[in-house]
Amino acid sequence: MQLARVIATSAAVAATRSRNEKVAALSDTLREAVESGAPVEVVTDYLAGVLPQRRIGVGWRGMAKLPEPAESPSLLVTEVDAALTAIGVLSGQGSTAQRSAAVAELFGRATADEQAWLRGLITGEMRQGAGDGVMLKAIAVAAEVDELAVRRAVMLAGFAGPVAAAALTGGSAALDEVLLEVGRPLRPMLAASAPDIASALADGVEVALDSKLDGIRIQAHLDHGTVRLFTRTLDDVTDRLPEVVEAVAALSADTAVLDGEVIAEADGRPQPFQVTGSRTMSSADPDRVRTEIPLSTYFFDLLHLDGRDLVDVPALERWSLLSEVAPAHVVPRLLTSDVTEAEQFFADRLTAGHEGVVVKAPQAPYAAGRRGAGWVKVKPRHTLDLVVLAVEWGSGRRRGWLSNIHLGARDAETGELVMPGKTLGGTVTHPGWVPVGKTFKGMTDEMLAWQTERFRELQVADDGWVVTVRPEQVVEIAFDGVQRSTRYPGGVALRFARVVRYRNDKSASEADTIAAVQSYLPAR
Template sequence: MPLARLVEAADALVATRSRTAKTDVLAGVLGDLFPDEAEAAVGLLLGRLRQGSIGLGYRTVLSAREGAPAASEPTLTVADVDAVLDTIAALGGSGSAGARNAALTALFERATAPEQEHLVRAMTGEMRTGALEGVLTDGLAKAVGLPLAEVRRAVMLSGSLPGTVRLALEHPEALTDVGLAVLTPVQPMLASTATDVAAALAVTGEASVEHKLDGARIQVHRSGSDVRVFTRSLADITARVPEIVEVALTLPAESIILDGETLMLDDSGSPRPFQDTMSRFGADAAREQVLAPRFFDVLHVDGEDLIDRPLSQRLAALERIAPAYRIAGEVTTDPAVAERVADEALAAGHEGVMVKGIDTAYAAGRRGKHWVKVKPVHTYDLVVLGVERGSGRRKGWLSNLHLGARDPEGEFGPAGGFVMVGKTFKGLTDELLRWQTETFPQHAVDDNGWVLTMRPDVVVEVAIDGVQRSSRYPGGVALRFARVKRYRVEDAPGGESALQAKAPAEADTIQSLRALLR
């Protein structure tokens, strides 16, 4: 397939918000693919390269593009691009950086200007066409003429959308044979959110209300003496977590698939900060600190698939197989009981609770109403220190915000200054993007072509799930899951009154954010 065909499709996806229209665009593209180019094409459409992370940082990619004149006519194919990325992925050792840059530059020289832009976004994960996996799955079902439910199930159980696309194009009839397989990761079931446990119970009915740990999602497979541990993104981390492998081998089952989380505990048994847990997943991480697995679901036991069984039966099986490693919780319809469980979870240092319909099946890969997450949300008034130019659907707008907290005592910089604590583009409506684009240049003190550096004049209210330690920012903390709630500025969209507006001197401090660290 010509790369230009993907570029045209991406442009069409950006141009519409209609899910039906996006589905039609993707069905047309997928239907034109050859099976052997399917996985590469899906990666280039989603901004998730088939080769994975191969050392293509933003600066590396932009530098290569800047040094390459654009081709006048499109000649590249998906296979051409994939072959270059394979070459780059194989590079290593002395001189690899130069060879990588040379290969990238040569690729960009063969691409037209629109193709260059598409490649930059694909390589840097900045595609933002609104074509996520769910829409692409819809497009695949339409392209091959199969029921959507059948295609969705194949994607979920295979754990690979690109692989499912290839299988569907080669042998569409084989999708019905895709099933749960021990040692093959399954897309995890996801949760929606609610403001409180009463609202969550109103959605789920009778539910298992369980502690929501501030850990890393894991999926543990065992077949005899063979154990595999996968992350939420289905990456195989078995070699990095020997303690979890050891636990799996002690369980009274020959074959099993468990869903849960892992976290690091301190000497008192309380959870350590999230980033301590995540540091153990690094390839070169020290093994002195032990990860503790905790499980909340079981999908398979000794040849019997439980994925379509109600949660009540799966929990009974989990209690039989791994009682010492179950996440705490209670089954109830009473909001008062659920609130007590939530209070206990927070007192134990956890994030909140998960409320799960007790009669529901495991909907792999889906974010529905059967699982509902409830956890406290913190809001802070921060200042905008800079803003990045958007890409994809946000091209032409000022989008990604650089956020700063006030440092009144000068603990991390000049007294009364501001310390950067993170970035976000979440929560920005088209109205806010338009306002930012019109307003922020008036506050700019520098512009490098990508980032507008601003005077700390604009205060924005941001919701966060918490903070984590970070060496990237001078204050030593970074925001977790930040999203914009509103601007504390009189003329901002939303009708902010003068009484509600805030001056930069009223912004929250870096010390208040650091106080969230456990």
């Protein structure tokens, strides 16, 4: 199968808002991959905008200067996958030059459309509509199997590609053979959200409240003394967390899979998220970094124990076994049916410096990959009134609408606004402006339509990707916190920003100041 065929499908998926049309286009291409002998798992990843190799050591800078594109398509999916794999394993002396030469060779065979598509794939900035839900449905349709069976298999396998290959070549019987494997990451269970404790609790029903830690989600696999650690995105970070490896290796089990969180603490209080995050991102010597930023290990679930899979077992039984296996590492937890007691626990967690709580159903199985009623997170909501200073054109279902808004805060001393300076794939130059953040979350279709019209009225420039606007429209933004940022000149960035409403009753001069944004920074 030619790469151009995959790209054509990606374009078709991005061009329609119809879920059925997306599924039809994807499933047709998956069937064609099987018929042509192409690697289905690779085609599936490509259609989902996922690089199978995850990282190959090439960023935007490595693709800044490329050869002239080919006039006609000739690249095969197998050739591209082999080339990217070869680039990813280059290391040692002379590898930079070898990598540049390999990138030039691959891109020299690609058409202009293929070059643009490959850039997006490699940098993780693919803009198309094949989300996880659509892709799993497409796999089920293409293989003529039950969608729930596909979802369960993907939960256990971690990635959709191998499941697509199994379903399309072996049908339902092959999906039944996809089981939890110690040492292979599975998808993590996710939590829905509630605005407050009362909303998350049902009258008279006992629930568990787990302390919600602002750390790094970790899935730990223990196999007869061998430990592997995976992040929420299923990246292997075993070598970067030696103290976590030691903690898991010391557990009273031969084989186990645990779900939890690691977090940097000082004097019993959590450190800012970035301190913890720097441990999973750092390429420095792990043992040296460990002494500078030690991590505490907490677990809140047990998915496998000594040959027994527990994902279908009620949570209360899983937690009981967890307390036996890792008694020193269980996350702070309260079992209660009393709203007042739950609210006090929530307040205590906030006072201790944590994010909030996760309310969990004691009888729920471990259902990974989808947000449901089994887990419900409750966090205090912060809001700021900021100004929209630029907007990005949407893609996929949002094609034709202005979507991702850039947010600015007012400088009370100079009267100037504080504005984002960077966008995807490049830099927007605005002397005197520094970033606060941007978001596309919380927008309804009605809001998207309104803001597209509104920001076209305020437009001062449009480069085809980002529309710069006059700083006049105030928007109320909810966010989970503010973190220090070395990426942005302003030194701060909002975490998990989302739109609450547009404030047509406020002028830009009434927007919150940069000092107000900075006041949410956690204490060092």
